[in-house]
Amino acid sequence: MTHAAPAPVSVSVPVPAPAAGPWVEKWLSPARYGIYLAQADGDQARALALYEWNTALSCAVLRDIGHLEVALRNAYAAALDTTWAGNGHWLDDPASPLRAPLLRTKKGGHRGTRHVDINDKTRKAIDGARARYGAQAPPGKIIADLTLGVWRYLSTAAHEKTLWVPHLHYAFPPGTRRATVDKAIGDLHELRNRAAHWEPLLAAPVTRRMNDLVTVAGLLSPDLAAYIQHSSQVTTLLATRP
Structure with missing residues (x-):
C-alpha cells in the first residue's frame, strides 16, 4: 500500500517595506502628502508613519461611531414603532413625519427666497432602499440600509414639533434636550x-x-x-501619535 506524499508547505517570506520616497506622494497626491510632511518637519519616514496612524485612528473612530449609529437608529425606530398611529408603517405612510412635506423658507444666494422640503432627502433614501430590496422587504431591512446622515437630521430644530416632541424624545431619558442630542450627533456625523x-x-x-x-x-x-469606552482604541491611538 502506497501513501501519497504530503503536499509541500509553502512558507511566505515577509516582503520588506519600501522606504518612503516619491511613490508615496504619487499614491497620496502632493496636496495630501504635504499635510503629513509639514507635520513631520519634512521627514518622509515619519510622514508615512503619521499617515498610517491617521488611518488607524480613522478606523477606530468609525468603529465607535458605528456602534452608536446602530443604537441610535434602533432606538429611533422603537420610539416610532411605539408612538406612530398612522394607517401604514412610518417608513411608508405618506402622512409619516419622515415622509410628509416639511417646507422651510431659505433666503439668500442666487436663487433668492425659496421653499425647501427638508423631508425630500429622507423620502428618497427610504424609496431608494425600497427599490433595492423590494416593496415586501421588512422594515428592519430598510432601516438598516439608511445612512447615519438620515438619522442625524431627524433631531434638528426643523423636526422638533413633528418628530422630536411626539416621537423621538421617547428614545431618551425624560428631560433630555433635543438641542443637546442634535449638536452632539451633528458633530459626530x-x-x-x-x-x-x-x-x-x-x-x-x-x-x-x-x-x-x-x-x-x-x-x-x-x-x-x-x-x-472599554473596547475603544481611540484613546490608545491618540497617545501613540508618531
Missing part, C-alpha cells in the same frame, strides 16, 4: 464623514467628539457607553 473619506484627523477634536459619543450612547444605554 461630521467627524464620521472625515474619517470615512480618510481625511486628516490631525487637528480634529477627536477626544471631545468621543466624549460626545459616550454621552449620547449613555442616554440610550449606559451599558453600551461602558462597552464602547
Whole structure:
C-alpha cells in the first residue's frame, strides 16, 4: 500500500517595506502628502508613519461611531414603532413625519427666497432602499440600509414639533434636550464623514467628539457607553501619535 506524499508547505517570506520616497506622494497626491510632511518637519519616514496612524485612528473612530449609529437608529425606530398611529408603517405612510412635506423658507444666494422640503432627502433614501430590496422587504431591512446622515437630521430644530416632541424624545431619558442630542450627533456625523473619506484627523477634536459619543450612547444605554469606552482604541491611538 502506497501513501501519497504530503503536499509541500509553502512558507511566505515577509516582503520588506519600501522606504518612503516619491511613490508615496504619487499614491497620496502632493496636496495630501504635504499635510503629513509639514507635520513631520519634512521627514518622509515619519510622514508615512503619521499617515498610517491617521488611518488607524480613522478606523477606530468609525468603529465607535458605528456602534452608536446602530443604537441610535434602533432606538429611533422603537420610539416610532411605539408612538406612530398612522394607517401604514412610518417608513411608508405618506402622512409619516419622515415622509410628509416639511417646507422651510431659505433666503439668500442666487436663487433668492425659496421653499425647501427638508423631508425630500429622507423620502428618497427610504424609496431608494425600497427599490433595492423590494416593496415586501421588512422594515428592519430598510432601516438598516439608511445612512447615519438620515438619522442625524431627524433631531434638528426643523423636526422638533413633528418628530422630536411626539416621537423621538421617547428614545431618551425624560428631560433630555433635543438641542443637546442634535449638536452632539451633528458633530459626530461630521467627524464620521472625515474619517470615512480618510481625511486628516490631525487637528480634529477627536477626544471631545468621543466624549460626545459616550454621552449620547449613555442616554440610550449606559451599558453600551461602558462597552464602547472599554473596547475603544481611540484613546490608545491618540497617545501613540508618531
